[in-house]
Amino acid sequence: MTRPLRVVAVPASHPYVRRVTADDAITLHDDPRPDGAGPGVWWPPVALDAAWIRAHADEADLLHIHFGTESFDVAHLVDAVDAAHAVGWPVVQTVHDLDHPQLADADQGRYVAQLDALLPRVDAVLTLTEGAAAEIARRWGVEAVVVPHPRLLGSDFTADTAPIGFAADGRVVGLHLKDLRPGVDGPGATTALVAALDLLRARGHAVTGEVRLHRAVRDSAARDEVRRLCAASDAVVLVEHDRLDDTALAAGLARLDACVLPYRHGTHSGWLELCWDLGVPVVAPDTGHYADQHDDPTVASARFAADGSALADALDGVLRAGARPGTTHRRDIITARSAERDRVDRVVVRAHLAVYRAALARPRARPAPSDPTIQPARRPAPPAERTPA
Structure with missing residues (x-):
């Protein structure tokens, strides 16, 4: 039997990431905990680091970047992607944000600089909507695979037990x-x-x-x-x-x-x-x-x-x-949407698995050296919890 694909997802513990990789063919590497961090804290992401990647090269097959890039400057991120390529890991990035919700308007340029550096460099790009994919193609000339957002309602709830509120006059x-x-x-x-x-x-x-x-x-x-x-x-x-x-x-x-x-x-x-x-x-x-x-x-x-x-x-x-x-109408809507989520979530997981396998099968040229013109940006404070946004 073929072993599961070993993926370093950044971060692995995020509910979104867990949903889109919920398949026996995928194994996520646990998030390394930052020094002094409490349980469940993944930021700044330890795995998004060239030294960490080189030290753990034999423990994974692929790197998938989701959240947390705002914790680092551009040069650090480029070094991490180049290190992944050097040890044989393809790199996949999901563009959740084109304008970063954790950064003020004045700081968006730093995040755009990250996308400028990373999107042409990674092996595959995913995003959540056709509109975002069109913007990525226009701005960076990169074709992104569109995968819809999975359900966010926790697994403790089913269509029958999800809350529907209570009737009121207004x-x-x-x-x-x-x-x-x-x-x-x-x-x-x-x-x-x-x-x-x-x-x-x-x-x-x-x-x-x-x-x-x-x-x-x-x-x-x-x-x-x-x-x-x-x-x-x-x-x-x-x-x-x-x-x-x-x-x-x-x-x-x-x-x-x-x-x-x-x-x-x-x-x-x-x-x-x-x-x-x-x-x-x-x-x-x-x-x-x-x-x-x-x-x-x-x-x-x-x-x-x-x-x-x-x-x-x-x-x-x-x-x-x-x-x-x-109302029963609200319950009926939840039931119908739950069934739709079941179908779409399966499609989303299969799409991730297909992107991973294609990236691993694709021959890659030797990584280009880090661009010496890339200047480090000021390192922002670690982000707060991110879900739901």
Whole structure:
């Protein structure tokens, strides 16, 4: 019997990575733990390092980069890819982000420089939507394999046990700002939501907003502005809480009639996928490729302007298309989507296996030396937890 392919995935413990490699033909190398890191902490990723790769050359067949490149400068990443090639490992990269959600607008150039260096250098590129693949082809001349996002609802839930919320008289639109990471525009999204809800109420809709915020945030000025905006509106309530575990998060989302995504920049959203699993309609900003993740009338995008008009129209559409919490219709949607996830997730795993085998079978030229013109970038702080985005 042929042994499984041994893959160093960066990171191996991420739920997305576990989903897309769930096959007996693939074995993931455990994430090496950074010095002093607690359980479950994989960043900055130890395996994305030339010295580590050379020291563990006999333990794997292939390197797959998903998350964590923002922990390093460009030269470090190029050295890691060249080391992988030197020991005989093909390198695969999934481009989850074209605009990095963990970095501020002013720092996006460093991430683009990483993509400039890595995408032409790796052996295969994957991404999550056709729109992102087209952008990759246009910007880097690289053909990316499109693999849809897998389910994000935890394995503790089935179609029968996933929460469906509870019936209520009015509709509730949620805005989860979490810890106000750089890719989240808390004040801007809150401003647009308040204005949109005022417009919907003027049209006769019985709708309120629920803005949620972690007690510990990265941007205290943005938090204070969100507090002020919510206090000044009778259309929204602000709920501040500690980070939710998976069960509490699913229950909180399930009680919504719709969810607004608060991103200032980004490309794809795990949060959108979790809402889709739970039958919760979503409106995303008209940036990135969020709207490409599902061709579904309950997923829409809109410009989040201060007047709220575009967001109000998008919310009106998804609320009409979606199912109310606590109804059999919501349960039926979850059941149908669960079956669709079963099918698509199998396709996604097979696609990864096919990419790995093709990369291993493809003859490669000797690695080019590292470009001496590549200048190291300032090393940013390690990222916070990433799922769902």
